[in-house]
Amino acid sequence: MECEMGVCLGESDGLTFWLARTQDYDEVMAISKGVYGGIDYLPHRYHSWMTEPNRVTIIARRDGKLVALESGLVVDGGTTEVVTGLRVCPSERGRGLAGVIQRVTDRYIKQVYPSVNIKRLTRSDDPGPEKLFTVLARRAVLSLQGKAETFDSFVLGLKAKLANMEKSGEVTATSHELVVLKDSHHLKALLLDPDLSSRLQLPGGAIIQDWLPLKPMESNLEVLRRSNLSWLADISNDKPTFMSCCTPPYPVPFNGGSLRLNIDMYGEVLFLAIKAMIIHLEQVREQIYGGVVVHIYIPHSLWEGMKKFCEGDEGVKQYMDFWEQLFLERELS
Ligand SMILES: CC(C)(COP(=O)(O)OP(=O)(O)OC[C@H]1O[C@@H](n2cnc3c(N)ncnc32)[C@H](O)[C@@H]1OP(=O)(O)O)[C@@H](O)C(=O)NCCC(=O)NCCS
Numbered sequence: 001m002e003c004e005m006g007v008c009l010g011e012s013d014g015l016t017f018w019l020a021r022t023q024d025y026d027e028v029m030a031i032s033k034g035v036y037g038g039i040d041y042l043p044h045r046y047h048s049w050m051t052e053p054n055r056v057t058i059i060a061r062r063d064g065k066l067v068a069l070e071s072g073l074v075v076d077g078g079t080t081e082v083v084t085g086l087r088v089c090p091s092e093r094g095r096g097l098a099g100v101i102q103r104v105t106d107r108y109i110k111q112v113y114p115s116v117n118i119k120r121l122t123r124s125d126d127p128g129p130e131k132l133f134t135v136l137a138r139r140a141v142l143s144l145q146g147k148a149e150t151f152d153s154f155v156l157g158l159k160a161k162l163a164n165m166e167k168s169g170e171v172t173a174t175s176h177e178l179v180v181l182k183d184s185h186h187l188k189a190l191l192l193d194p195d196l197s198s199r200l201q202l203p204g205g206a207i208i209q210d211w212l213p214l215k216p217m218e219s220n221l222e223v224l225r226r227s228n229l230s231w232l233a234d235i236s237n238d239k240p241t242f243m244s245c246c247t248p249p250y251p252v253p254f255n256g257g258s259l260r261l262n263i264d265m266y267g268e269v270l271f272l273a274i275k276a277m278i279i280h281l282e283q284v285r286e287q288i289y290g291g292v293v294v295h296i297y298i299p300h301s302l303w304e305g306m307k308k309f310c311e312g313d314e315g316v317k318q319y320m321d322f323w324e325q326l327f328l329e330r331e332l333s
Pocket residue numbers: 035036085086087088089092093094095096097098099100102122123124127131
């Protein structure tokens with residue numbers, strides 16, 4: 001049903017559910033204060049979500065006031081709903097509203113995209129077995145923060161440490177070379193290589209890019225392309241043992257306004273992960289200003305080594321201790 005508030009999808013328990021619109025932005029922001037400790041992507045992404053193909057964003061209202069939001073993107077050739085953005089306004093929390101809006105979103109997506117039969121999501125806490133989700137993968141997250149101007153000396157320090165490690169023979173990865181993947185055909189060939197998942201131990205068989213899990217398949221390449229990522233791979237023998245991608249820096253509310261970077265890494269070679277971090281940070285050095293937060297998503301085996309490697313800088317420091325990204329899936333009936 002369409003009215004001046006937009007398209008209404010139904011009502012229950014005093015709530016009405018609507019397709020989110022551009023003009024709902026301020027109300028969405030009003031319920032988003034403090035989400036993810038301020039390192040929230042939604043203020044930056046909301047407007048592009050309104051026009052993104054195969055995305056449905058739903059809001060709930062009580063007495064006209066916006067109280068919750070959930071969004072689902074249909075990927076993997078139309079078989080999978082990936083849910084993102086879930087939030088409930090603080091005064092409504094703890095009463096099950098997150099469950100209600102998720103059920104409304106799942107139902108609506110199933111109605112519009114009947115081929116969807118899997119629901120996937122990533123989150124930082126484990127919902128427990130009673131939620132019927134299968135944990136497909138867990139990744140470790142290393143988070144760093146500093147002022148933009150301190151990243152130059154941080155990177156110089158990392159390079160010096162890396163050179164020492166190479167000199168002392170602590171690392172032996174000389175046969176591996178990381179290259180920047182600029183050519184979209186080359187990137188496509190690498191991503192669609194059927195061996196990729198097993199060689200890089202892709203988490204749950206997916207490329208998880210800034211919390212968005214995508215099977216490496218042709219129909220998802222456009223979703224990745226839209227994210228405007230920079231890609232690196234070790235292509236010494238045309239069969240990479242390591243790949244990484246980095247988002248462009250984007251603004252988040254953290255600390256009165258900061259930039260956020262996300263570096264997703266696939267593969268378990270510490271030396272390459274360190275090198276990739278250096279290259280990605282160098283690539284964005286002209287684009288960063290003010291406070292910067294970097295989330296680096298890695299296999300657990302690399303976390304301690306990466307953390308140690310980054311220690312000791314005056315300007316760029318670890319932000320948050322060890323934390324995890326969980327990749328979950330359940331059937332959508
Ligand atoms: C996390 C948040 C959405 C929970 O909302 P809530 O309405 O208070 O949650 P409740 O505990 O009352 O609701 C419980 C239901 O929501 C689900 N739920 C709670 N947190 C969830 C999460 N992070 N991801 C998915 N589902 C979640 C529960 O599984 C439960 O579902 P059920 O009704 O099917 O049993 C809310 O605290 C919030 O907005 N936090 C800030 C934003 C945030 O952290 N979002 C998480 C994104 S992963």
